[in-house]
Amino acid sequence: MANTRAMGFRRLRLRSKGFASPPRPWPTRAFQTSAAKRTDGVFRELTAMRVQTPWIEALRKKQAEDADPSSASKKQEVSADRKLTPKRMSDSYHSLVLPLAQDPWLLDSYLNASGHIRLGTLFMDLDALSGIIAYKHTGPDVTTVTASCDRIILKNPLTEICDLQLSGQVTYASGRSSMEVTMQVAKAPKEGESVKEEDVLIKCAFTMVSLDPVTKKPVNVNPLQVETPEEKRLYALGEQNSEIRKAHKQTSLIKTTPNDLESDLIHAFWQRQLQYHDPYDELRKPDNTHFMDTTRLQTATIMQPQFRNRHHFMIFGGFLLKQTFELAFTCAAAFARARPTFVSLDPSTFQNPVPVGSILYLTATVVYTDPPLIGAPGETFDQDSKYTRVQVRVDSKVRDVEHGRSKPTGQFNYTFTVEKNIRVMPRTYQEYMMYLDARRRAELVKESVKREGSGWNPKAAEDSLTE
Known part of the structure; x- marks a missing residue:
């Protein structure tokens, strides 16, 4: 009690001399930090081999090595005669x-x-x-x-x-x-x-x-x-x-021309477009049919070091899969206005590495629907099917921050199913090639499912707890 009075009298004396009252001491608080995370979300047991050095250390080491170009690299070339x-x-x-x-x-x-x-x-x-x-x-x-x-x-x-x-x-x-x-x-x-x-x-x-x-x-x-x-x-x-x-x-369409059946299909699409626009023809584009260019979605993301691979200066491939999948899912949902269910990631390529610090551009396009709007000669399918398989192609390219250079980094092909009767229609030559390439992939997936079997069906997917 005496101490409290003494402190009060001291404050009064300080105020009378023109001094502000000294700040009251704040109670101390204990802070805790969460466990260190080495990645952007990958399960911890999978990260041990991926990221072993903090980014700041890897960056300083690289800067020190680049500062002296004449110094010999510490890495050794793999021996050509090593025992395998x-x-x-x-x-x-x-x-x-x-x-x-x-x-x-x-x-x-x-x-x-x-x-x-x-x-x-x-x-x-x-x-x-x-x-x-x-x-x-x-x-x-x-x-x-x-x-x-x-x-x-x-x-x-x-x-x-x-x-x-x-x-x-x-x-x-x-x-x-x-x-x-x-x-x-x-x-x-x-x-x-x-x-x-x-x-x-x-x-x-x-x-x-x-x-x-x-x-x-x-x-x-x-x-x-x-x-x-x-x-x-x-x-x-x-x-x-x-x-x-x-x-x-x-047999890629970049190297070879479409085969006879595919050429007939292109011609049939072109004829259908003419009918849609012919004022003397009663046929009009159905409400469930959308032109391919109207399905496109794009994103741009800067590549941060938290997404790096074990070699520190390139982006982890799994991060690219996650980004492309979620954009493809969004593209399919926007196209169908229904919740898509994942079926498969069809053969997809990683063409070039994606550097840390670069800007990644992703473009998603609905390139094929099954059943199709127009079938190839002799092809049979259920045009009134309740479900539609939607194939989304995601093209990726990367630029440096200064936007001086650009290069493709990969193409990813996702297939979803939607509870909707909906169709996509190409109308330029580039879109025809994308459509035919997707059609070929769809045929490969059908063969793979027949060969390996699958427990998937649209009805079971409705109760699925997967995105």
Whole structure:
């Protein structure tokens, strides 16, 4: 009490002399920081190999090296005569469990506003997993990058929030620079049990390419040693996928003209347009038909270091998958004015790396609908179908901040289904080529579904908890 009076008298004396009252001491507060996050949302168990150095340290190191161009690079070229002993598929096998049902805060980063699992976030995890698997096969001496995503197929949509098991292994490697990594996402089985086929949510395959870390040229990797009948089946499938990719490059519409059937289809579309605009023809464009150029959506995003890969100055491929998927989803939704359900990511390519600090431009376009507005001669389909498959193509290009240079970085092809009878119609030569390319991809997807089977159907998708 005496101390309180003394402090009061001291304040009065200070005021009488013209001094302001001294500030009262504020109570101290304890601050806590959240656990460090090395990435933009990829599951923590998948980030150990991806980002090992803080960005500021990697940047300072690069700036120091660039300051002295005459200094020798600390990296060593990969030896041309290094020993490449065959490896088993099991050597690269890796699996982990996403405890979504157990950890509500982890689930928080995997859900969208309507409580559905964000597939784009799972795609990031799958790309990170493919990198871990690839390095298990090649070792750390080479640089491994994602060359293409050969397919991501939704097998059995989720009907409940559950723990998910992500697993995969290298299933095709002939000894050249590329390898195929096959993965799946499934409901996590109980301890001691294996995954059931009906519990598989996603199956996918990525093609990875190994490069010399100094020259950036492709280098050979260990070939696979296959033993069991199942391994032989997986290897044969990878070999078949490799041949399909090579054949597709040779018959690409950039290199060759449309075949006779496709030329007839272009002519039929052109004739239909003339009918729509002919004042003496009663036929008019139906309300459920939209011209391709009206479906286009575009975005521009600066590439921040939080999205980098393990080599620090390029963007992580999984981030590109997430961005392109979410734009494609939005494009399909705007086109149909209905909620789309993901079916597959069809063969898609990563053409050039995306540097940290660059600006990424994405353009999404609805390029094909199935059933189509006009079928090829002899083609049969249900024009009154309740459901429509919508294929969205996302083209990406990158520029530096000064906008001095631009280059394409990849093309991504997503297929969705919507509960709507809706059609897309091309009307320029460029759009015809995009339409025909998408039509070819749709035929490949149909063949793949027939060959591998799928638990997906439009009715089951209505109850799905995936985006």
